[in-house]
Amino acid sequence: MGKIILKVRKFILCFIIIAMCCNCNTVTKNEILVKTKAALEEAIHKAKPGDVILLSNGEWEDIELKFYAIGTKKAPITLKAQEKGKVFITGKSFLKIGGEYLKVEDLHFKDGYTTEKAVIRFKVDNNKIAKNCTVSNCVIEDFTQPDRNKKDHWIEFWGQQNQLDHCYITGKSNQGPTLRVFLKGNENINTYHKIFANHFGPRPRKGGPRAETMQIGDSYTSMTPAYVKVENNYFEKCNGEVEIISSKSNFNEFNHNVFYQCEGSLVLRHGNYNKINGNIFIGNDSSDFIGGIRVINTGHWITNNYFYNLKGKEFRAPLAIMNGIPKSPLNRYNQVTDVVIANNSWVNCRAPFHFSVGANLEQSDVLPPSEIRSARPERVIIANNILYNESYEDIPIVTYDKVDGISFYKNISNNPNISKVQTEGIITQKFETKVESSWLQISIAINETPYDGFEFEDRITTDLFGNKRVNNTIGAIQIDGKNISKEINTNQYGTDWFHPNDKKVTEEEFTVNTAKELKVAIEKTKEKAVIYLTGNDYELETSLHIKKKIKITPKGSNKKVNITFISDVPAFVLHPNANLEISGLNLKGNKKNKAFTTLKELMHSPYNLTVNDTNVEDFQTILEVSKGSFADEITIKNSQFANCKNGILLNKETNDKGDYNAEFLKIENTTFNKIENNVVDYYRGGYDESTIGGNLILQNSKFINCGRGAKNEILIKTRGIVNMVFKDNTFTNNAVDYIAILWGAKGQKGVNNTIQNSGILKVEENLALKLIY
């Protein structure tokens, strides 16, 4: 009987499929090629189901596009490029989509920015919200605000059942998440939005919060059922801030994404019952900022994920489980409860588990009770995971509070568990692994039956690579699973026509003998150049404006080259994206000019500066930056600074919202002599525990006769800066009360410094900061 039913069913199914196909064919496509803005608007206005509006090849500048129309499921209305890769949206432009069954394809946004809140928004207005609309195969490239402090989003999801797929999105450096899902209002919940097969390309470090690559909801809508699915995307170096993705709503899913060297985490910031399944997190040896998953709130399932070579800690730990605030306010930290973390693998991660992250009971003096995270995780199950580490650094658990609400079952570690948390649920077992690729290392045989938890059988049905878990084994990858993807095929993400990695930058070389030639070479540089100086002395009356990656250094000589800046304008002006390295120079000022500055405004993207083996003297100021500017890294090494009034001033972000002017300031093996005021003034304000920069590395350097004008002051001001290395320095005859005031709670301390007649190096445990939230 069963067979008969099956046959009848197959027959019915075939019939339905045929019927559907026939239906499809009956839809006639009506292509309308538009060449002007007016024609485009008219085409949209008149659009009928099945219409395909083609934007003619070329540049469409300053278009403010409202694509409102009603298509049907069978016959959507499409807006697309005449030819892929040949239609550019530039200037002050945006696209708003509203209506039903609309498709947008093949557009390339570049060389511009939006004048509204979003570049692409799935809503024309509150009465024209998008439903069942898709944006596919588009590129948004460096479409960032000229003013980095101006906030916008590049994609705003509203409505329901909308989709972003196969897009490439990169280069947002201003305030605001790249993609944001809005959930305010009944029309915008139960969204079932899909975000898949996109390539989220590099987003530079922003410094401070509000630079997520994706934010789904906010704390005020964190009770809403969102049902957003983020699947099979490739996140590459999304370094904006500590949260790559900030999930702030319920029932979202994050499946099979790859996070490649992203300096942040996938964070379950607000909302509950999210699923994180089958994702790959890949770190590297050089960055301590690359994280994994951070957990807050209730009922999440974290399964089948693979974490490789992550060195982040605390907020950016490979797995961070936070402490909550008891009876937390809506916008702060709920307790973690009822979370399941099963069948994941952490390979070569430094201390994979950080528990009770954010615990801050000891800061009760400087924080109100509504900021004290003392509610420990409860009813958390950690089961069937693999912890593999080639070295013994793998603790594997770092704790910031008592661990009494986390249960461990059948987790296998190849190293002994030397942490404070001793449990039968972490079993030490030597097991074989196989290195499949630069990041994939698979355990071959583990001799343990997995733990069978509540609903495990129904909810953990496949592995990292989609193999069915018939006889479940421990770890992210089913031991006998047939499908394995050793390499990340970047072609399957983003568009089928724009290939970011094809863009090759070639390094130019210039040899210059005169000041004029130097200026010309700087101006002529396309992307990247080394400028060799062949003369001995260069005298400049105007500033050198740096917009590209440029290295300036003497041509094959051990002798330093003199560059004298005789007028009052700054010596070097750093523009957005500037990356300047100087080496082997004597820079001399006129006592009234600045050695290095940024533009005064519109510093839309970060810059880098390296000063190596260089003498800098007789300037008014060594470095002065503008509000809104941001240095990715400033490196000073093997150099001498003398006879300047002001030192390095990274102190313009004073709004106390967690922002700051430089991610890294590294000073090594350098001497400061007769710098009159503060040698360093580096500031970050606002109590934002998830801002975990800036970073000052100060070592092996000398400070002599500085700070005369900064009496009763601090020689090296670092208020609010989070990370610091302060060692092996020598301070002699500096007329200040304090060398520096370090922040004890952040682990800052002086190591092996020599201080003579120079005030004291103070450590203050807690810092009273302005509350942001």
Place this chain on the structure above:
Amino acid sequence: MGKIILKVRKFILCFIIIAMCCNCNTVTKNEILVKTKAALEEAIHKAKPGDVILLSNGEWEDIELKFYAIGTKKAPITLKAQEKGKVFITGKSFLKIGGEYLKVEDLHFKDGYTTEKAVIRFKVDNNKIAKNCTVSNCVIEDFTQPDRNKKDHWIEFWGQQNQLDHCYITGKSNQGPTLRVFLKGNENINTYHKIFANHFGPRPRKGGPRAETMQIGDSYTSMTPAYVKVENNYFEKCNGEVEIISSKSNFNEFNHNVFYQCEGSLVLRHGNYNKINGNIFIGNDSSDFIGGIRVINTGHWITNNYFYNLKGKEFRAPLAIMNGIPKSPLNRYNQVTDVVIANNSWVNCRAPFHFSVGANLEQSDVLPPSEIRSARPERVIIANNILYNESYEDIPIVTYDKVDGISFYKNISNNPNISKVQTEGIITQKFETKVESSWLQISIAINETPYDGFEFEDRITTDLFGNKRVNNTIGAIQIDGKNISKEINTNQYGTDWFHPNDKKVTEEEFTVNTAKELKVAIEKTKEKAVIYLTGNDYELETSLHIKKKIKITPKGSNKKVNITFISDVPAFVLHPNANLEISGLNLKGNKKNKAFTTLKELMHSPYNLTVNDTNVEDFQTILEVSKGSFADEITIKNSQFANCKNGILLNKETNDKGDYNAEFLKIENTTFNKIENNVVDYYRGGYDESTIGGNLILQNSKFINCGRGAKNEILIKTRGIVNMVFKDNTFTNNAVDYIAILWGAKGQKGVNNTIQNSGILKVEENLALKLIY
């Protein structure tokens, strides 16, 4: 082709049904009659799918029953009475259910109480939680704790897919919700529990919080998806507290229940996205406490409900929409957002809509910011409702803050909207109605097309009585709907064997001539009696213990009868459920005894006391109650009290958790002369804005020469008591600083009182109370 498919499908369906039926028949029922506790335990221990364990007829005393077994869907395991109505669970007993597919039927819990936290619990222990278990056709009657302050629940839901149906539950008078659903832990969410066809019989007023008839989750699990369905139940006089049902989780449904004269509301206290559809709320002319629906949080849909003759206001308004606390702590008040209130009817309700209930910005002096409800409702839609009132009292909107987040569409009122909120969305239209029954009044013709809101068509598909809304009309009842239930058929609720309304109480009469006869008559009273006094003087050496409803009065005479209490014991001792009325007496004490007291402990149920046309003198104390005791109503009228040291002391609930000793104290047309200390001391402590008792009505009374021992004190102490009428009284020569200190924020004020040489009557706007939460 379609037809062929249909036929094939029908054939398959028939086949499946036949196959299933055959399967059913193959299950053999194995009945096991047990007569002892040991036999019962053995039967449970050995139970196999299909077993029916029969408890033999009779009383099962002190049984602590753990019913753990694994049945199957087709063959559940049943535990039931040998014969319905003949098996009683008494004494210290409870029932815990754990496992799968279990059924409990036909049991009668009475004359006892649980020694654990619950009477019936769907969990044996954390490893034996119930799933797919049902409790049907059972009675829990007056199974209340001897100590009213001891907390328990009668039904505790845990696990998933459990059910309570056709039960009758009445008489819980102690702390704790009658039925509570627990949602802590992944095993206890997504419950899909069903609670239907039950009769929740009278639950007396408790005084203060923690006396809900049903509570689903708590604030700490308010983020969980509960999916509890409460359907077709009958709630009769569930007066425990302001919340009949306290929904504290997500995705619950309350459909087609009847709330009959319940002094409270269906409250969406925590959690979001609940549905309240097709319920009937019926009030009466006498109670101001009967409410409708109170709304907090996000995304609820309130549709097709019918509200009749409700006089509650503020927290108990027919529709109360609250203000929230900005960024509210988890356990307080979230803002109301995205709520839809459509197609309901309010008939003869006094001011149906109360908006921004709980707004308390003006109390910023006495409350911390985390208690200030200043976040007004946002994105609330009120559409297609009917407001019908025979009188013009129908305001219809009372507001406690600005109304700027509520949109009105196509609401029809037969009276002009004379409220502050003027909107086109409330249309005045005279329309015909038809009186169908004592509570059902249907509008016959309304000349307006309903508003068609977002998702209305998908979500408002039927009306109050289940009629399909093909052509939607305004109000709860589809105008052309064919099904109408004019009367509430109470037989469809509760068990099929226990009929609470059949219980008839007959009033006895006794005529007594001596003190001894009086005592005997009181003792002999079964339920209710009138005791006529034929003598002139009665002298008593022992207390009169009142346990029933008893009236004591002279036999057909206008002359008062003297009762003298000569020993130091109290004159009258009121027991739980006592209801004493005295009239036409002269009560005389010995200066050392008390006129009225309660038991010192175990006052498990409320009592009532009426003193009418009686002189009371020479007692140490007029009334002294015990902690834990609770008077429903104390009425004193047309009487004189003289020469007593203490007055009426309702001041023993001092834990400041919102509790108090009496719901109503009514004093009318009565004289107090030479009461040495406070005449009244009536106390409620703790900041609990939803406790809206007690009630003092003091009018037309005289106070002369009182308060000598209460110097610098208050004559009538009412600290924390919420409702007060204080008018037409005369105070002469009372040696106190204050007559009373009234609570201005609660609208208390003195009206037309005459005060001579007696301190002042003060009104204090805000009262600083201890925070409970």
